[in-house]
Amino acid sequence: LRGGHAIPPDIAALDGKKIFIKGYIRPDSTNNGYRQNISQFLLVRDSNNCCFGDLSTVKYFDQMLVKMEGDERVDYSGGLFRMGGVLRIFPQHAGDGAPGPAFVLEADYAK
Secondary structure, X not given: OXXXXXXXXXXXXXXXXXXXXXXXXXXXXXXXXXXXXEOEEEEEOOOOHHHHOOHHHXXXXXEEEEEEOOOOOEOOOOOOEEEEEEEEEOHHHOOOOOOOOOEEEXXXXXX
């Protein structure tokens, strides 16, 4: 918690708004383990090996579920991805043992 908030107010204010974010695809998080034509994956803040350990050890604020919209898809690479789309925030999922991600990006841009 920062300032008594699981989701800081300045971040919570972005819910439903278009955002741009950079990160790395977590290799074990792609839909059905695909490496090409991926429609859903976890975006993490860095490519350090610590982030690719047990999923239960990754904190909710260090990852974002990305759902590619329409026909948009990406191919896996270990490089930095630049993503854009609408951010959805689920504060009820902020914390350990949550049933789903706190941050979901409905992406319509990926480079």
